[in-house]
Amino acid sequence: MSEQQQFDVIVIGAGPAGYHAAIRAAQLGMKTACIDAALGKDGKPALGGTCLRVGCIPSKALLDSSRQFWNLQHLFGEHGISAKDAKIDVGTMIGRKDKIVKQFTGGIAMLFKANKVTPYYGFGTLHPGNIVKVKQHDGSEIELKGTNVILAAGSDSIELPFAKFDNEYIVDNVGALDFTAVPKHLGVIGAGVIGLELGSVWKRLGSEVTILEALPDFLAAADAEVAKTAAKEFKKQGLDIRLGAKVSKCEVKKKEVHVTYTDSEGEKTIVVDKLLVSVGRRAASKGLLADGTGVKLDQRGVIEVDEHCHTGVDGVWAVGDCVRGPMLAHKGFEEGIAVAELIAGLPGHVNYGTIPWVIYTEPEIAWVGKTEQELKADGTPYKTGSFPFAAIGRAVAMGEPAGFVKVIAHAETDRVLGLHLVGVGVSELVHEGVLTMEFSGSADDLARICHAHPTLSEAIHDAAMAVDKRAIHKAN
Numbered sequence: 462m463s464e465q466q467q468f469d470v471i472v473i474g475a476g477p478a479g480y481h482a483a484i485r486a487a488q489l490g491m492k493t494a495c496i497d498a499a500l501g502k503d504g505k506p507a508l509g510g511t512c513l514r515v516g517c518i519p520s521k522a523l524l525d526s527s528r529q530f531w532n533l534q535h536l537f538g539e540h541g542i543s544a545k546d547a548k549i550d551v552g553t554m555i556g557r558k559d560k561i562v563k564q565f566t567g568g569i570a571m572l573f574k575a576n577k578v579t580p581y582y583g584f585g586t587l588h589p590g591n592i593v594k595v596k597q598h599d600g601s602e603i604e605l606k607g608t609n610v611i612l613a614a615g616s617d618s619i620e621l622p623f624a625k626f627d628n629e630y631i632v633d634n635v636g637a638l639d640f641t642a643v644p645k646h647l648g649v650i651g652a653g654v655i656g657l658e659l660g661s662v663w664k665r666l667g668s669e670v671t672i673l674e675a676l677p678d679f680l681a682a683a684d685a686e687v688a689k690t691a692a693k694e695f696k697k698q699g700l701d702i703r704l705g706a707k708v709s710k711c712e713v714k715k716k717e718v719h720v721t722y723t724d725s726e727g728e729k730t731i732v733v734d735k736l737l738v739s740v741g742r743r744a745a746s747k748g749l750l751a752d753g754t755g756v757k758l759d760q761r762g763v764i765e766v767d768e769h770c771h772t773g774v775d776g777v778w779a780v781g782d783c784v785r786g787p788m789l790a791h792k793g794f795e796e797g798i799a800v801a802e803l804i805a806g807l808p809g810h811v812n813y814g815t816i817p818w819v820i821y822t823e824p825e826i827a828w829v830g831k832t833e834q835e836l837k838a839d840g841t842p843y844k845t846g847s848f849p850f851a852a853i854g855r856a857v858a859m860g861e862p863a864g865f866v867k868v869i870a871h872a873e874t875d876r877v878l879g880l881h882l883v884g885v886g887v888s889e890l891v892h893e894g895v896l897t898m899e900f901s902g903s904a905d906d907l908a909r910i911c912h913a914h915p916t917l918s919e920a921i922h923d924a925a926m927a928v929d930k931r932a933i934h935k936a937n
């Protein structure tokens with residue numbers, strides 16, 4: 462073992478949370494190391510975590526490719542553009558995705574160099590006294606000591622005991638981002654964000670897609686009206702979403718997966734050629750902590766932290782998917798930055814009430830703040846204003862009239878409590894709500910902001926006006 466290296470900050474994990482923490486710490490003048498164990502498809506170390514390698518970015522690359530193909534077949538006709546016999550070359554599509562992934566994972570390595578973050582490639586374990594031992598890919602071990610250690614180990618797919626990943630027939634997100642051909646019939650367990658996004662990719666390319674969801678409600682975390690509209694649109698696209706369907710058995714027989722589930726009508730079996738299991742993710746805390754560190758894990762392996770991401774052990778922090786809160790890259794970004802700033806004595810802070818959620822399906826789904834269901838449950842008085850994209854000139858001109866915007870404001874103060882959107886481009890529009898809520902703005906503030914015409918953002922303007930029943934383009 463080589464001599465122990467000393468750092469002001471050691472970050473374990475170079476995903477969104479970890480690389481933000483490392484770069485910000487280095488910017489603030491701290492001697493920083495960042496350790497990551499991941500390898501890319503080429504077998505070489507790849508920074509950027511789940512997000513850049515097998516999550517946010519590759520899924521969006523495939524969503525974009527598949528959307529082009531779908532539009533070519535379903536939307537172009539009404540523009541007078543014919544594309545007879547359109548074909549998809551899956552190898553080219555996956556190659557494009559891999560190129561984008563490589564560009565971004567390589568980009569993190571460059572950012573580390575530019576900011577003087579020292580990368581270590583291997584598996585890191587925290588030992589008592591803020592010592593981190595790194596088992597490098599060549600088998601050697603090095604020892605680092607940090608005044609501060611930030612745990613940013615991220616998350617892994619949850620595996621079901623009766624549907625073990627074999628990476629050929631039963632896959633997780635990694636497999637479903639790398640199919641070499643369009644599956645004839647793709648089964649998906651779990652109608653959450655990942656199941657819906659990856660199910661959409663392969664549906665648009667021609668798969669029959671059946672999504673089995675154990676819960677009785679569709680997208681329970683979203684506003685109920687948004688979820689209802691989205692479900693209707695997904696049905697039109699041919700996504701077969703079966704609710705209240707509890708899967709109990711999955712068997713691979715003759716290159717097919719037999720998936721048995723029970724719903725209100727009894728036991729049923731579907732036969733698919735690929736099965737994506739997307740039932741959630743769990744904190745990747747296995748092997749991260751040696752005995753005696755004092756860092757606590759809950760029953761699900763989530764690292765326990767306070768509101769400042771501090772573990773309660775002197776100098777040990779944790780951020781991103783491996784701690785409580787939504788498993789979203791941008792939540793990790795903010796926690797990583799906040800912790801680096803807190804270590805430097807600055808007032809680092811994350812406003813968990815204004816973290817936006819986005820599902821990149823067609824239509825897109827996005828929201829920030831509270832839903833009507835939540836406000837009803839906690840007894841907050843509220844008022845709402847909605848506006849449909851079908852009455853927005855830009856959306857109709859784009860051939861994308863589905864969906865609506867809903868502004869929720871406090872009934873007495875008019876302060877915006879939530880913005881809920883379903884429709885084209887809402888992944889970008891939701892930030893009007895984030896900004897308004899960050900500045901404690903009201904529905905009236907939103908209604909008085911001049912929005913360019915014709916844009917999709919006019920739906921927010923009209924929805925804000927509708928809160929006080931003064932929308933111009935619809936009967937109030």
Ligand SMILES: Cc1cc2nc3c(=O)[nH]c(=O)nc-3n(C[C@H](O)[C@H](O)[C@H](O)COP(=O)(O)OP(=O)(O)OC[C@H]3O[C@@H](n4cnc5c(N)ncnc54)[C@H](O)[C@@H]3O)c2cc1C
Nearest residue numbers: 474476477478498510511512516585615781782788789790
């Ligand atoms: C298919 C898919 C699509 C997604 N799409 C979106 C999206 O559109 N928007 C969004 O906000 N979120 C999305 N997510 C979620 C997002 O990817 C995660 O929330 C985010 O990556 C979490 O960041 P993180 O830094 O906490 O962890 P991770 O990104 O998981 O990174 C953790 C890193 O730490 C490394 N590591 C773990 N333990 C150790 C150890 N002991 N030693 C060394 N290295 C270690 C891992 O190898 C990994 O590289 C998606 C996820 C998936 C799977």
